[in-house]
Amino acid sequence: MTTTVDEQELAARFDETVARRDRIEPRDWMPEAYRSTVIRQVAQHAHSEVIGMQPEGAWVGRAPSLRRKAILLAKVQDEAGHGLYLYSAAETLGISRQEMTQRLLTGRQKYSSIFNYPALSYADVGTIGWLVDGAAICNQVPLCRTSYGPYGRAMIRICKEESFHQRQGYELLLTMMRGTDEQRAMVQESVNRFWWPALMMFGPPDADSSNTAQSMAWGIKTHTNDELRQKFVDMSVPQAEALGVTFPDPELGWNEERGHYDFGQPDWEEFWAVVKGNGPCNTQRIAHRQRAWDDGAWVREASSAWAVRQQKEACHE
Amino acid sequence: MSEWPLYEVFVRSKRGLNHVHVGSLHAPDDRMALLHARDVYTRRNEGVSIWVVPSSAITASSPDEKDPLFAPSGDKVYRHPTFYVLPSDVPHM
Numbered sequence: 001m002t003t004t005v006d007e008q009e010l011a012a013r014f015d016e017t018v019a020r021r022d023r024i025e026p027r028d029w030m031p032e033a034y035r036s037t038v039i040r041q042v043a044q045h046a047h048s049e050v051i052g053m054q055p056e057g058a059w060v061g062r063a064p065s066l067r068r069k070a071i072l073l074a075k076v077q078d079e080a081g082h083g084l085y086l087y088s089a090a091e092t093l094g095i096s097r098q099e100m101t102q103r104l105l106t107g108r109q110k111y112s113s114i115f116n117y118p119a120l121s122y123a124d125v126g127t128i129g130w131l132v133d134g135a136a137i138c139n140q141v142p143l144c145r146t147s148y149g150p151y152g153r154a155m156i157r158i159c160k161e162e163s164f165h166q167r168q169g170y171e172l173l174l175t176m177m178r179g180t181d182e183q184r185a186m187v188q189e190s191v192n193r194f195w196w197p198a199l200m201m202f203g204p205p206d207a208d209s210s211n212t213a214q215s216m217a218w219g220i221k222t223h224t225n226d227e228l229r230q231k232f233v234d235m236s237v238p239q240a241e242a243l244g245v246t247f248p249d250p251e252l253g254w255n256e257e258r259g260h261y262d263f264g265q266p267d268w269e270e271f272w273a274v275v276k277g278n279g280p281c282n283t284q285r286i287a288h289r290q291r292a293w294d295d296g297a298w299v300r301e302a303s304s305a306w307a308v309r310q311q312k313e314a315c316h317e
Numbered sequence: 318m319s320e321w322p323l324y325e326v327f328v329r330s331k332r333g334l335n336h337v338h339v340g341s342l343h344a345p346d347d348r349m350a351l352l353h354a355r356d357v358y359t360r361r362n363e364g365v366s367i368w369v370v371p372s373s374a375i376t377a378s379s380p381d382e383k384d385p386l387f388a389p390s391g392d393k394v395y396r397h398p399t400f401y402v403l404p405s406d407v408p409h410m
Contacts, residue, residue, distance in 0.1 A: 027379055077360070084357050088341040091323070097343060098320055154340070161361070300345075304321065307346035 018219050023149035026092040034218055037211070038148045039093050040109070041220060046086035047104045047111035051285050053079045055119035056128060064122065071168050072125060078165065082158045089150040105290055113271060114201050116279030123176060123183075123190035129169015131191070131198040131236065137162050138232045139202065147219030170239070177244050184244070191240070192248045196266045202229040204268065233261050323372040324350040326357075328364035336368050344369075 010029040017024060024030055053076045060076065063069040087097055103109040114132055119125065140162065143155040176183040203209055203225040215221040223231075233252075240247055251264035273279065321343040327336035339358050344350035350369040359367065378386050394400050403410055 027377065074360075081357050081360065084342065085340055091341070096320060150340075157339075300321070303345040303349060307349075310346060 018147050018217075021145075021147075021219065023152065024147050025149045033214075034220075035093050037215060037218070038151065038220060039090055039095050041215070042086055042090040042093075042148075042151050042154075043095070043100050043103070043109050044111060046083045046090060046100065047109060048115065049079045049083035049086060051104075051111045051115045051289060054285055054288055055115060055117070055281075056125055059119060059122060059125050062122065063125070068172070075129070075165050075168065078161050082154075082161070085154040085157055086151075089148075089154045092150045101293060105286060105293065107277065107286070110275065111285075112201060113274040113279060114197050115285060116274050116281045117193070117197050118281050120193075121186055121190055123173065123186040124194070126169045126172035126176065126187070127190040127194045129165050129167075130173060130239070131169075131194050132201070133162055133165040133169060134236065134239075135198045135201040135232050137166060138228050138235070142222045142228075145222060151220075170243070173243055173245075187243075188245050191245045195247045195249070196270075199229055199232070199263075199266045200268075200271045200274075202226075202232065204271065205265075208268075230260055233263050237261055321345050324354070324369045325372050325375060326350075326354045327368040327370070328354075328358055329366040330364055332365060336366065339363075341372060347371075 011031065014024070014028070014030055014034075017028070024034075056072060056079075057076050060069060060072050063072050087100060090100060091097060100109065104111070114135075119128065137159065140155055140159050144152055144159060146152045146155065173187050176187050203212075206212060206224045206226045209225050212221060212224055216224070237247070237252070249264045251262060253262050255262045274282070277283075322345075323341055324344055324347075325341050326339050328339045329336045342350065342353050342357055344353050347369065351367060354367045354369050358364070390396070
């Protein structure tokens with residue numbers, strides 16, 4: 001019986017900590033469901049950063065100037081770093097890096113559906129920076145105050161770097177908009193393809209989001225999917241005007257009464273199809289990740305062997 | 318193959334400040350841990366010095382010990398300057 005009482009006391013202490021918006025730290029007692037929810041969210045976030053290197057990484061060799069190559073390389077390197085910050089945050093909850101990699105490769109853990117869309121033109125590099133990273137920032141800024149300490153701290157580092165990502169994308173598009181008619185058309189075409197998938201990044205409508213209520217009660221999430229989506233639309237419309245492009249939504253318009261933009265709904269059937277593995281690039285993304293993992297095996301093995309040899313030699317001296 | 322050991326990373330952001338814990342990473346040995354720490358945690362001049370420590374070398378107070386371990390300082394309020402009431406017109410105190 002004592003265990004039950006102890007457990008109740010621990011649960012009460014956990015609830016109090018969350019209620020006063022204080023942070024939960026790795027060695028604190030936490031409900032198993034909280035632990036698994038944070039692991040699921042942080043791992044999914046980490047996988048998104050890592051898989052997110054692929055669509056843009058493909059353009060590093062084809063970027064039109066040394067300056068653009070250097071910028072893109074730095075951005076893709078940042079995404080790898082963001083993945084690492086997040087993997088280490090998840091590991092504090094007792095899941096190993098290898099386990100997460102395996103769950104990604106076998107489809108048991110997901111990554112953001114946006115990365116299952118291809119980057120077909122160079123303008124997509126700009127659009128991804130502006131809209132995809134812009135949507136990510138909307139999602140991530142409130143996560144700096146999430147209830148799980150290591151996750152919040154990782155988000156603070158990420159948000160600082162993410163701002164460069166968005167600005168380089170917007171600047172790239174601005175440069176193309178000052179170019180030829182063909183370049184301007186390329187930007188508009190790219191924005192048309194990415195607008196709806198960017199809105200889907202916030203997840204399903206609140207009514208269909210099974211995890212939102214519990215995640216908000218636990219302070220893991222602080223805003224609902226629809227709140228963040230609205231915020232993103234409100235931010236993006238004036239940016240599109242300044243750029244000189246339009247969004248492919250006939251319902252988009254200012255609502256004086258609400259003080260927000262009205263907008264149409266993305267195709268949620270498409271969203272669920274992509275989440276379930278049937279997007280344009282799902283198979284390709286995982287195959288690429290698997291290849292990178294397999295091709296890197298000899299590096300991991302060689303550096304382990306080197307470390308062992310160094311240790312042995314140090315012992316003999 | 319087993320995973321590379323875990324290291325905790327501490328960065329001194331500038332001269333005159335303490336090293337502060339910034340996160341962790343896996344590496345096969347100490348030297349690689351330092352190189353990885355540079356790449357992962359200091360891509361934008363975030364630091365002038367890095368420490369890496371094997372996580373297994375850290376002994377931590379457990380949250381369950383929180384009360385007995387930190388309680389002795391709780392009842393010694395006379396250790397704080399605000400415990401002493403002085404007339405407000407005494408200068409430089």
